[in-house]
Amino acid sequence: xxxxxxxxxxxxxxxxxxxxxxxxxxxxxxxxxxxxxxxxxxxxxxxxxxxxxxxxxxxxxxxxxxxxxxxxxxxxxxxxxxxxxxxxxxxxxxxxxxxxxxxxxxxxxxxxxxxxxxxxxxxxxxxxxxxxxxxxxxxxxxxx
Amino acid sequence: xxxxxxxxxxxxxxxxxxxxxxxxxxxxxxxxxxxxxxxxxxxxxxxxxxxxxxxxxxxxxxxxxxxxxxxxxxxxxxxxxxxxxxxxxxxxxxxxxxxxxxxxxxxxxxxxxxxxxxxxxxxxxxxxxxxxxxxxxxxxxxxxxxxxxxxxxxxxxxxxxxxxxxxxxxxxxxxxxxxxxxxxxxxxxxxxxxxxxxxxxxxxxxxxxxxxxxxxxxxxxxxxxxxxxxxxxxxxxxxxxxxxxxxxxxxxxxxxxxxxxxxxxxxxxxxxxxxxxxxxxxxxxxxxxxxxxxxxxxxxxxxxxxxxxxxxxxxxxxxxxxxxxxxxxxxxxxxxxxxxxxxxxxxxxxxxxxxxxxxxxxxxxxxxxxxxxxxxxxxxxxxxxxxxxxxxxxxxxxxxxxxxxxxxxxxxxxxxxxxxxxxxxxxxxxxxx
Numbered sequence: 171x172x173x174x175x176x177x178x179x180x181x182x183x184x185x186x187x188x189x190x191x192x193x194x195x196x197x198x199x200x201x202x203x204x205x206x207x208x209x210x211x212x213x214x215x216x217x218x219x220x221x222x223x224x225x226x227x228x229x230x231x232x233x234x235x236x237x238x239x240x241x242x243x244x245x246x247x248x249x250x251x252x253x254x255x256x257x258x259x260x261x262x263x264x265x266x267x268x269x270x271x272x273x274x275x276x277x278x279x280x281x282x283x284x285x286x287x288x289x290x291x292x293x294x295x296x297x298x299x300x301x302x303x304x305x306x307x308x309x310x311x312x313x314x
Numbered sequence: 315x316x317x318x319x320x321x322x323x324x325x326x327x328x329x330x331x332x333x334x335x336x337x338x339x340x341x342x343x344x345x346x347x348x349x350x351x352x353x354x355x356x357x358x359x360x361x362x363x364x365x366x367x368x369x370x371x372x373x374x375x376x377x378x379x380x381x382x383x384x385x386x387x388x389x390x391x392x393x394x395x396x397x398x399x400x401x402x403x404x405x406x407x408x409x410x411x412x413x414x415x416x417x418x419x420x421x422x423x424x425x426x427x428x429x430x431x432x433x434x435x436x437x438x439x440x441x442x443x444x445x446x447x448x449x450x451x452x453x454x455x456x457x458x459x460x461x462x463x464x465x466x467x468x469x470x471x472x473x474x475x476x477x478x479x480x481x482x483x484x485x486x487x488x489x490x491x492x493x494x495x496x497x498x499x500x501x502x503x504x505x506x507x508x509x510x511x512x513x514x515x516x517x518x519x520x521x522x523x524x525x526x527x528x529x530x531x532x533x534x535x536x537x538x539x540x541x542x543x544x545x546x547x548x549x550x551x552x553x554x555x556x557x558x559x560x561x562x563x564x565x566x567x568x569x570x571x572x573x574x575x576x577x578x579x580x581x582x583x584x585x586x587x588x589x590x591x592x593x594x595x596x597x598x599x600x601x602x603x604x605x606x607x608x609x610x611x612x613x614x615x616x617x618x619x620x621x622x623x624x625x626x627x628x629x630x631x632x633x634x635x636x637x638x639x640x641x642x643x644x645x646x647x648x649x650x651x652x653x654x655x656x657x658x659x660x661x662x663x664x665x666x667x668x669x670x671x672x673x674x675x676x677x678x679x680x681x682x683x684x685x686x687x688x689x690x691x692x693x694x695x696x697x698x699x700x701x702x703x704x705x706x707x708x709x710x711x712x713x714x715x716x717x718x719x720x721x722x723x724x725x726x727x728x729x730x731x732x733x734x735x736x737x738x739x740x741x742x743x744x745x746x747x
Contacts, residue, residue, distance in 0.1 A: 177697035179690045181727045207699050212690075212725050214699060233729050235690045239697040268698070287697075 172240035172291040173308050174222050178215045179235040182208055190215060190234065197228040202311055203285055205271035216271070218243070218285065220312045242286045242294050243306030246272075253284065256303060263297035265290060283314075316565060316628050319435040319467070320428065323575055324630045331631065334575050336369040338603035343367045343376070346609040349394040352387050353611075370578060373601065374589055378612045384414040384554060393417050395607050405453040406553045416553055417607040423462060425604055426556050429573045430463020433562035436571075436628070437522040437547045439493050441468035446491030446520075448482055448500060449527070450736055451475045455557030456527050460495040463559065469493070476500065476735040479507045486518045494523040498530035498538065498546075499738035502669055505541025515543015524549050526558050528738065529638060529656040533663030535567075548637055554613055555600045561635050566627045569634035576604045579635060580612070581621055595620045598638065618645070618654075646675055646741065648682045651719045655740040658721075661712045662688055665705070670731045677745040684721040686713070689728050 180186045187206070194201065200220040207214045219225045222238070229236050246252045260267065268287040283306065288294045295305050318324045326334075344364045346353040357363070360377045367375065384392065393400065400417040418426065439445065445464040449456030457475055464471045472489055474482060476496065482504055485491065494501065501523055508514070520542055526549035538546045550570050551558035560577055561570035572579045577600050581590045584597040598617045602610050617638040626634060639654050646653045655673055662671055667688045674685040688709075696702060706723050713721040732739070 175697070177695075179695050179725075179727065181730070186727070209699070209703070212702075214697060214702075216697070233727075235692050235695045235728050237692075237695055237697055 171295055171305050171307050173218065173243050173285075173306050173311060175239045175241045175285065175287075176217050176219060176222065176225055176229070177237050177239050178217070178229060180213050180215055182211050182213050186213075187215065193228055193232045193234075194219075194225065197224065199225045199228065202314055203271065203273035203283070205269075205285070207269065216285075218273075218311060222308075239287065240291050242288060242291050242298075243311075244284050244286065244298060244303060245281045245306070246284050247281045252281075256284065256298070259297050259301050259303065260286070260288070260294060263293055265294045265297065317435055317438070317440075318630070319432040324432060324571070324632065326575075326631060328631060331574050332370065335578055335603060338575075339370055339373065339578065339601065340364075340367055342601075342603045342609050343611065345394060345606070346611060350392055350609070352383070352391050353394075353609075356383075373578065373580070373612070376601075376612050378587065378599070378614050379610055380614050381414065381554070381616070385412050388412070389415040390417070392610070393607055394609050395419055400607050402458075403453075404455045404458075404553055404557065414554065419606045422556075422605050422607050425576055426459060426559060427462040427466035429556070429559035429562070429576065430459055431467040432573065433524060433547075433549055433559055434463055434467050434469065434493065436562055436564045436630075437493065437524060437545065438565075439464075439467065439469055439522070443492045444470045444472055444490055445493045445495065446472045446474055446482075446486060446489070448474050448476050448494065448496035448504075449558075454736075455551065455553050456495075456497075459551070459557040459559060460524070464493075464495075479504055479735075480511075483508055483511065483513070483518075486520060490519045492519055492521050494520055494542070494544070496523075496525060497527050497734075497736060497738070498525040498534055499528060499669070499734050500736070501525050501538045501542065501546070502534065503733050503735075505538055509541060515541065518542070520544050522547065526550060527736075529644065529654070531656050531660045531663065532637075533660055534669050537663060537669060550635065550638070552600075552615060552617075554608075554610055555602055555615075556605065560600065564626065564628035564630055568626075569622060569636050571626070571630050571632035571634055572621075574632045577602055579621060579633065581619065582614075584614075584618075592621060592623055595639070598635065644741070646673070646684075646743070648675060648684050648719060651717065653684070653717050653719065657716055658686055658713065661709065661716050662686070665709045665712055666694055667691065667709070670733075671740070672731050673741045675741065675743045675745055682745065684719060685724055686721050687724045687726050687731065689731055690725050691728070 203218040205216045265288050270286045272284050347364045356377045399419050401420050402418040406414045447460045451457035523546045535546045547563040549558050550561040561572045563570045580599040581596040590596045598615045598619045619638040620636045622634045671688040676683045709723050
């Protein structure tokens with residue numbers, strides 16, 4: 171199963187990110203994870219939120235250019251070798267990772283979450299499931 | 315079935331047009347010489363007498379007039395009739411320097427109305443149409459020029475003037491405007507706003523648009539036609555010569571017919587002043603052969619264009635001029651290369667970007683730099699950074715091959731480039747030369 175990530179275009183200028191988080195705060199959008207990819211002039215803010223529909227609606231109204239990207243979310247036990255094991259599964263399945271970022275679980279303290287952007291989410295999800303590693307469902311995001 | 319406002323003139327034989335021009339030019343030269351001391355001096359200095367001008371063949375003997383002459387004689391030094399006969403004044407927007415003032419007699423306004431009515435009929439308008447004018451009203455010739463022509467045609471005029479785009483759209487819908495007149499950049503903005511309101515061209519009864527007063531590309535025409543669901547036509551004019559309507563586009567949408575019964579067009583080499591043969595690109599020069607209050611002769615427009623004779627599918631016999639490449643005042647010289655903003659616009663639209671752009675020229679360590687800022691659009695955005703950068707590089711490559719010049723492309727946030735309700739500010743030149 172893949173989850174939906176919102177990718178937003180922002181200029182690389184002072185206050186650009188603040189403007190974006192301001193819009194989200196004003197509309198009570200809760201951020202679960204956030205990562206920033208940047209060049210010297212612009213950046214792409216990638217985020218996982220509790221309510222995708224609401225977030226994209228307020229972003230559109232505020233004039234932000236954005237898109238939805240399917241990504242794979244994996245719970246990783248907070249023990250040495252936790253991430254290594256997941257990466258081994260993806261390597262064995264020959265799944266290429268375009269980018270990834272981590273976030274800590276909300277109520278859970280014994281594991282973190284990793285978001286993977288891969289070429290083929292279905293293959294990645296199946297390979298992980300075959301080794302007993304569960305991936306996040308969209309519905310589960312809100313209650314994290 | 316092509317319709318004309320004045321078929322006996324618009325489709326006259328070339329011999330007839332030439333006869334009108336010969337007769338009117340001779341009279342106009344005499345009029346200017348006798349009534350404008352400044353003109354008399356210009357001609358005397360060049361050693362030309364009114365009797366030396368017997369036909370259009372002698373036109374080349376006359377001295378050129380320049381914008382500088384209009385500034386030097388500001389405000390009324392080139393008027394050829396007493397002020398009691400002048401019923402209207404207009405002034406240039408002054409974007410490229412000190413403003414200039416022109417005058418019209420009642421007959422001059424009548425002619426202006428006629429040539430604008432020719433344009434309206436050429437785009438299919440009749441007295442049944444509702445003509446929505448979003449050009450600014452005032453000293454600028456756009457608003458009142460289209461207003462007069464539409465009134466003369468007998469159409470229903472909606473004198474909205476520019477500004478307040480939401481209200482423009484409410485009027486377009488509620489009043490049922492069928493023909494829109496404004497600058498092309500404002501038409502594009504109205505189209506963009508319409509889409510943001512969740513509407514399309516199908517939601518408004520508009521069928522045609524007449525857009526002028528700034529240079530625009532064929533790609534921008536397509537964009538406007540698509541967004542507003544109309545046919546977009548080009549109109550050419552300049553305050554010094556009359557205002558909008560000096561030349562007008564027909565159903566063929568391939569160049570604009572010059573109203574040759576009132577104006578003579580020449581294309582010259584801007585360096586040598588020599589008249590160039592048909593089909594060769596150069597500076598456009600106009601002579602007004604009927605205008606009484608302001609009889610400008612051989613006026614250097616600084617617009618770069620080309621003329622084509624030969625028959626047009628619409629049946630009109632007036633010579634056609636191309637959409638000007640841009641005013642030579644707009645032309646940028648960057649590292650010795652001539653660049654028109656319209657060329658940059660063409661590359662942007664060809665690569666899928668929007669026409670919301672700004673050109674920033676600067677000089678760093680005695681080298682000119684060219685930066686093009688263009689807004690990111692939903693169509694061009696992707697989560698893949700590499701893909702965005704690849705598209706950016708393609709755009710830079712496209713600029714290089716068309717302009718022969720390396721430009722820096724900067725992607726900026728939507729709506730960060732200020733929208734214009736009149737002429738768009740495309741160029742910021744920071745060079746201190």
